[in-house]
Amino acid sequence: MSGSLAKMMRSDAGKGLTLVSPTLIYALLLLAAPLASIVLLSFWTQLATVAGQAQFDRTLQLSNYREALTDPLYRALMLRSLRISGMVMLVTVVLAFPVAYFISFHVRPDRKSLWLFLITIPFWTSYLIRVFLWRVILAYDGPVNSGLLALGVIDEPLGWILYNANSVVITLAHAYAPFAILPIFVALEKIDRSLLEAARDLGESKAMTFLRVTLPLAMPGVLAAVLIVFIPTIGDYVTPQLVGGSGGTMIANNIHAQIFALNDRPMGATLAVLAMLIVAMVLLWGIARARFWLWLMDRAGGGFAGIGLALAVAVAEITVIRVAFSQGPALIGAGASVIALLLVATALSAFILWRLPKGRWGI
Amino acid sequence: MSQKTPIVTLTGVQKYYGDYHALRGITAEIGQGEFFSLLGPSGCGKTTLLRSIAGFEDLSEGQLLLDGRDMEGVPPNKRPTNMVFQSYAIFPHMNVAENVGFGLRRSSMSTEEKRRAVGEALEMVGLGKFGARAAHALSGGQRQRVALARALIMKPKVLLLDEPLSALDKKMREVMQVELIRLQREVGITFILVTHDQEEALVMSDRIAVMFEGEIAQLADPETLYRRPNSRRVAEFIGMMNFLPATVLPTGPGGGRVALEVAGLGRAELETAQCPGGAAIGEAEIGLRPESLTVLYEGQSAEGGREAEGTVREVVYYGDMTYYDILIDGAPSPVRVSMRNMPGRRVLDFGARARLAWDPRAMVLFC
Amino acid sequence: MRLNLLAIFAAVYLLVLYAPIVLLPLFAFNDGTVIAFPLRGFTTQWFAALLDTPALHQATFNSLVIAVSTAIFATILGLFAARAATRYGFPAKAGIIGFIMLPLVLPEVIVAISLLIVLMQLGLNSGTWSIIAGHTLICTPFAIAILQGSFANMDRSLEEAAVDLGETAWSTFRLITLPLVSPGIIASLLICFTISLDEFIIAFFLSGNEPTLPVYLWGQLRFPARLPVVMALGTILVILSVLLLVVAETFRRRGLKRAGLKDTGGFL
Structure with a gap:
């Protein structure tokens, strides 16, 4: 032994x-x-605060979850967090791709690490101060507005660029730029350049080579960028607090308020757990659907017909989800509708991931 | 090639990696001062066997004796072996002299003695003036020499070499082959070389163990291995060999000889030594090296009338040699014949008819 | 043409990336209390004001203590995990390493709130030590990522050669492994130090009445009159971070050179 x-x-x-x-x-x-x-803790409930000591009902119950899922305030908060994170992810990845592509394909090999270094430097400087400076930049009398005024592009300062969801998206997209560029760059660097030459040699145009060879091979990097931007941004506290105003608060601000201002720790814990669950479920949904849409495209023989079919299915499902979310509470109650929606969507995701093999984009 | 006193004794050595059976009962003795090679394709277990001798792998079963001492549980740093690694493993943060003297750190020599030993070791491998050179400023051949000096300075009983020449270009490889033979003769230490290059093994070794799938298929000196491979697989791995279907006849000539009917060539009689895998009456194959077949030119005839005729199917010109693939009438597939090119000797054209001389003494029988 | 468009896009992108940082010194040296254009004139009074703010000095001291401790702890934990991950195969390896790397993708607020709630439930007071614990947790994945690179770059037969030449496992680690991964260790220390120094959420949740530098800064942002001083402090911090980064990058490259490898990219 x-x-x-x-x-x-x-x-x-x-x-x-x-x-x-x-x-x-x-x-x-x-x-x-x-x-x-x-x-x-999220299954406990807050009773009262006696002399600064919180009292809990330690029986396990779902009342916090019921409240979080039915109260329109929480629902709006979670939806907004999701929407802002989604926008940030989209903006960051779409803007990062050309830069990563430029560095990988058009920068001389010995200059590449210098470019990467330049891109990572701002990320290492004080996050707090960077976010605050965006408040200065986007302010009513800030450089953006005064510049546009001076150029005569606008007649009066833009009000919609500060203290709302837009400013949160701009600031977070700036903060997470290197996180999106690096994984895409790594994926692009791994592409064997002779593959592109082979595609050209076999008669494809530059644009089609990009679409048929470069883009699919870069997809794992794009996926990594999506994950690495989407997940942390949904929990960001500083940016919504500094530049978000009342219309741009996100889940982390509310968690902080629950614990420090309202002294309701179980509710704070519930929101934190929900934030993680939402992220996990949305990612599962996104990966499963991406695989499904690609599969549909291939089944329809690719080309415009395939893209059209996949697009139609995607739009249809998203519409169904939106309708279910907005009309559900009136029909079967808010909590039940959310749970039903989550169960159906997650079950579908699990089914897709189980039945469909990994697609050519590596997802 | 007399058997010397064994320095390494392997008895029933087995090695498992989980379910993978890497060594399947290796038994061999390696003699004092011998240049011994482990030859085989990648994945045959030759490197595993070498690393087991060095102590980097534990044996799953079996026994390993080094100089008569059981090595069970003895770590690599306590074994009388030293290794030249495939990547040479030159310490990049040390210069040449520090690399070579690395193993002397724990010895009782004085600093002066150590310096002298390092100098001698470097001199021996022809790097006398390179002591202060930084490790990364060395060429491939020089790195190899440093690795050799670093191992030999330890005066090991056995020097283990793991594909030491595979990272070198063709010219350098040939230089180092000769260098290694010279070194081995000079220091008299047992060398065990792992290689997948049959030519390298034939050139350098006293004896070679050919390994396939964790087993020794044949252990012999280079000449026996080349002339009398004991299986078709060994024959195919070492050099080029032609195979022709043959039938072992029931009515032998007696006297330990075997009578055959070879496709395209006719009747032949072989010595039992030519049947290292044994001979059984019925279907078999014979093997013939390309150089033991000769193209006959006008006026030439074969000794004993052992001639065959065929059509040239391929001509490959190498400068000093020409290789012909000739389909002998009555044989199922062409045989390769190598002919030295000489002034006045015409290179045959594709499709030409050719006469061949063959010699039953060059044949090997595989059953 | 396509190349030009791409190059212009990349240049503009880089410009926008640096826009906030470029503004920083402008306002730090601006002789006006309002952080807005137009600029008024040159002054160094905001930097002078930094010197007589004791609360700032205390916060800086707290931050330095936390950052140095975090760098050391995270690098040590990173060494263990990176060595295990590059050198050995063990059951559930991907799961274990994935779990250790989890803080890299977990929203920081989740880490912060879960640590805070545990501390509260245990009735412990949060403070400097709890921030160190939290920062070590989120810095360890970065340390592992850097050190894994160093270990992976090292030819495994180097260690075997040392053992073969008579060294023990420990002396091999001291004579061969440590010198060869030391550039990675230094880079890891510097990166973890920088991350910890700048980290806000965990420090904000756990700081209690011992604010770190970012937490102190956060408090100052509410007072418009203090903003120019914040700008001055920010300028100093940015310069320090960039200096640290350049040093870290230099060590990383030296490590690559020592291992005889080509440069293949940045830290992440």
Whole structure:
């Protein structure tokens, strides 16, 4: 027994586990245990605060979740967070792709690391101050407005660029730029250049080579960029607080308010858990649908017919979801409609991921 | 090639990686001062065997004796072996002399003695003036020499070389082959070389173990391996060989000889030594090296009338040699014949008829 | 033509990326209390004001203590995990490493709130040590990413060669492994230090009455009169971060050179 244990410890597996254990134990204690405890806390309810000590009803119940899913305020908050994160992700990735492409394909090899370095530098400077400076830039009398006024593009300062969701999107898109560029750049760098030459040699135009070879091969990088931008932005606190105004608050601001201002820790925990669940479910939905739409496109023989079909199916499903979300509460109640929606959408995602093989975009 | 006192004894060595059976019962003895090669395709277990001798892999079963001592549980740093790694593993943060003297750190020599030892080792590999050179400023051949000096300075009982020449270009490889033979003769240490290059093994080794799928298929000196491979697989791996279907006849001539009917060539009689895999009456194959077939020109005739006729199907001109693929009348597939090009000797054209001389003494029988 | 358009786009992109940082020194040296254009004139009074703000000095000190401790702890934990990940195969390896790397993609607010709630439930007071713990958690993945690169770049047979030449496992680590990954270790220390110094959310949730520099800054942003001083402080911070980064990058490249490899990109 002790002999076999000693042999196990000498094996690669034993040495590896021993070596990784300090870090693993640290992560278990400071990440897994706290995460588990906020999940637990989210099922408790706040009773009252007596002399600064919070009192909890420790029976496990779903009342926080019921409140979060039915109260229009929370619903609006979560939808807005999702919408802002989605916009940030879209803007960041769409703007980052050409830059990553430029660095990978048009910058001399010995200059590439300099470009990457230049792009990462702003990311390492104080986040707080960067966000605050966007407030200055976008302000009523800031450089954007005064510049546009001086150029005669506008007659009066733009009011819609500060203290709302737009300014949050602009600021976050700026903050997460390097996170989008780097993974796309890495994916583009991995593309064997002779593949592109082969495509040209086989008669494809430059544009079609890009669409048929470069873009599909860069897709894993784009996907990584999507994940790495979407997930953290949904929990951002500083940007909505500084430039968001009342119309641009996001879930993290509310979590903070629940804990520090309202002293309702279980509700704060519930919102945090919901934020994680929403992110997970939306990503699952996005990956499953991307795979499904690609599959549809291929089934329809590609080309415009395929793109059309996939687009039609996508628009149809999104419309159904929107209608269900807005009309559901009136028909079967707010909580029930959200749960039904989540169950159906997630079940569909799981079904797609289970039945359809991994597509050519690596998702 | 007399068998010397064994320095390495392998008995029933087995190695498993999970379900993968990497070494399947290796038994061999390697003699004192021998240049021994482990030859085989990639994945045959030759490197695993070498690393097991060095102590980097534990044996799953079986026994390994080094100089008569059981190596079970002895770590690499306590074994009387040293290794030249495939990548050479030159420490990049040390200069040449520091690399070569690395293993002396724990020895009881004085600083002066160590310096002298390093100098001698460098001299031996022809790098006398390179001691202060930075590791990254070395060429491939020089790195190889540093790795050799670094291992030899330890005066190991066995020097292990893991594909030491595979990273070098063709010219450098030939230079280093000769260099290694010279070094081995000079220091008299047992060398065990792992290689997938049959030519390299034939050139350098006293004995070669050909390995396939974790087993030794044949262990012999280079000449035996080349002339009398014991299986078609070994024959195919070492050099080029032609195979022709043959029938072992029941009515042998006696005296330990075997009578055959070879497709396209006719009747032949072989010594038992030419049947290293044994001979059984019925269908079989014979193997013939390209150089043991000769194209006959006008006026030439074969000894004993052992001639065959055929059509040239392919001509490959190499400068000093020409290779012909000739389909012998009555044979199912062409045989390759190599002919030295000489002044006045005409290179045959594609499609020409050709006469061939063959010699039964060059044949090997595979059943 | 296409190349030109792309190049122009990339240049504009870079310009916008730097826009906020370029504004910073403008306002830091601007002789006016309002952070708006037009600029008034040159002054260094805001930098002078930094010197006589004791609360700022205390916050800076707290931040430095946290950042240095975080850098050390995260790099040590990173060394263990990176070594295990590059050198050994073990059961559930992808799951274990993935879990350790999780803070990289988890919204920071989740980490912050879960740590805060645990502390509150345990009745412990949050403070400098809890921020160090939180920062170590989020910095370890960065340390692992950097160190994994260093370990992976190192030819495994170098260590085997040292053992083969008579060294023990420990002396091999000291003589061969450590010197070869030391550029990675230094880069990891610097990066973790920078991340910790700049981290706001976790510090904000856990700081209690010991604010870090970003938390102090956050408090100052509410007072318009203090903004020019904040700009001055921001300028100094930006310059320091850039300096640290250049040093870290230099070490990373030196490490690559030492390992005899070609440069293939940045930290991430």
